[in-house]
Amino acid sequence: MENSYRFFENRACQYFPCHKLEGDFNCLFCYCPLYNRKHCPGNHTYIEKNGRQIKVCTDCTFPHKPENYDIIIQFLKKPE
Template identity: 75%
Template sequence: MKNSYRFFENRECEYYPCHKGIDHLNCLFCYCPLYSRKHCPGTHTWIEKDGVAIKNCTDCTFPHEPENYPVIIEFLKHPEK
């Protein structure tokens, strides 16, 4: 498979599919490596709990879309300022 290092789909996972509406769900970034970033290319919202802002990525599918692999890698190469 061409570029197979960029894609991994675990259909045996008890949570698969964790997001609806994606034909080929990339599980490589099951836990998003950009979660700790205040600014990321995914769609997220902020919720407040006990006076603390928490990033809510529940509806974000960005890290699970195979074509976004190079974007994530570029973000990881550069620390957030």
């Protein structure tokens, strides 16, 4: 893949694929670097547990789509 530093797929991982996603599956952001961001472009929800809001990203495939690499990098450059 061209620009391979932007893409990594680990088919040997016991959790692969961790989400249902058609096409290329990017494992580069396995642990999403946007998790701690209140405003992120992914598909997240919040649940309340013990009076605290917890971000739930179970259904989010945003960081696993190779075409979203540049968007994630731009979000990481911005302070929140």
